[in-house]
Amino acid sequence: MSDRVEFGSWPTPVERAPRLAAALGLGAGDLWIKRDDLTGLGGGGNKVRKLEWTVGAALADGADTLVTTGAPQSNHARLTAAAAARTGLGSVLVFPGGPGASHSGNLALDGLFNARVVWAGQVDAAGLDEAAREVCARLRASGARPALIPFGGSSRLGARGYERCGEELRGQVPGLDTVAVALGSGGTMAGLVTSLGPDAVLGVHVGAVAEPDAAVAALTDADPARLRIRTDQVGAGYGTLTDPVRAALKLAARTEGMVLDPTYTGRALAGLAAAVASGDVRPGERTVFLHSGGLPGFFGHPQAPAFAESAADPAG
Numbered sequence: 001m002s003d004r005v006e007f008g009s010w011p012t013p014v015e016r017a018p019r020l021a022a023a024l025g026l027g028a029g030d031l032w033i034k035r036d037d038l039t040g041l042g043g044g045g046n047k048v049r050k051l052e053w054t055v056g057a058a059l060a061d062g063a064d065t066l067v068t069t070g071a072p073q074s075n076h077a078r079l080t081a082a083a084a085a086r087t088g089l090g091s092v093l094v095f096p097g098g099p100g101a102s103h104s105g106n107l108a109l110d111g112l113f114n115a116r117v118v119w120a121g122q123v124d125a126a127g128l129d130e131a132a133r134e135v136c137a138r139l140r141a142s143g144a145r146p147a148l149i150p151f152g153g154s155s156r157l158g159a160r161g162y163e164r165c166g167e168e169l170r171g172q173v174p175g176l177d178t179v180a181v182a183l184g185s186g187g188t189m190a191g192l193v194t195s196l197g198p199d200a201v202l203g204v205h206v207g208a209v210a211e212p213d214a215a216v217a218a219l220t221d222a223d224p225a226r227l228r229i230r231t232d233q234v235g236a237g238y239g240t241l242t243d244p245v246r247a248a249l250k251l252a253a254r255t256e257g258m259v260l261d262p263t264y265t266g267r268a269l270a271g272l273a274a275a276v277a278s279g280d281v282r283p284g285e286r287t288v289f290l291h292s293g294g295l296p297g298f299f300g301h302p303q304a305p306a307f308a309e310s311a312a313d314p315a316g
């Protein structure tokens with residue numbers, strides 16, 4: 001099991017964020033940002049830690065092509081393509097829908113990394129998995145050796161990357177009370193829960209999976225009844241930019257010069273703000289916001305250009 005490949009430089013930094021802390025209603029010294037947007041490979045983000053393990057296993061198995069799935073603006077798919085380039089493998093990304101809807105953000109980077117994109121049409125989660133298995137079967141039939149990297153990189157093996165991140169955090173912010181993190185496929189929260197315990201991790205569901213608690217519980221031995229999960233930030237669905245998230249993006253940018261993304265980190269901050277407002281996270285508690293990356297997703301979001309207008313409006 002020691003087949004990890006190193007893609008980043010560890011530990012990632014933690015930074016204080018006193019202006020954001022005060023704006024949220026915390027004490028100025030209560031909030032740290034764990035900069036997992038600075039994980040190095042391929043534009044960075046949380047998927048790099050998971051890929052160190054899953055790609056390590058693929059290399060040990062003799063794979064020559066990485067295959068994975070996700071939404072078209074998937075940060076995980078982009079970073080799988082980058083990991084393939086770094087290790088001299090090919091990559092195939094299987095997305096729902098068809099070509100043409102968007103060419104920006106992560107999709108532009110996927111092409112830059114020389115990933116082949118396969119459009120699976122109108123499929124649900126099970127249909128997308130099925131399409132990826134068919135891609136693997138076709139690759140095998142043509143003599144290739146594909147490795148299927150799980151959705152979001154989230155398996156028990158991938159989650160080990162965030163178990164290690166939790167260990168880093170224990171040293172960087174001794175006595176931390178809460179780490180707030182976006183919950184997509186669940187491996188990031190699960191790994192943190194494994195090393196820090198369920199009481200110390202606040203997951204903010206983004207709407208990427210149907211049952212967020214089950215997704216996390218399947219990837220850790222911690223008591224599922226004790227998981228702290230907020231489901232109040234999904235809005236009309238995974239791809240929508242909600243008003244609380246729009247406010248959170250502006251708040252991070254205008255207090256700390258920190259860029260979040262509309263899908264994951266913006267929801268995580270909106271969820272942390274709601275947790276402070278409801279008293280679930282209190283002033284005086286040592287709080288970490290895990291910045292999990294996602295900047296290309298900002299540029300890939302259809303509503304990103306709307307932020308340009310606030311610069312033209314002094315009152316905006």
Ligand SMILES: *Cc1c(COP(=O)(O)O)cnc(C)c1O
Pocket residue numbers: 045046047075076152154182183184185186187188189261264265292293294
């Ligand atoms: C995938 C992703 C997450 C969520 O991580 P999971 O392990 O899938 O729950 C959070 N932030 C960003 C930017 C991501 O791309």
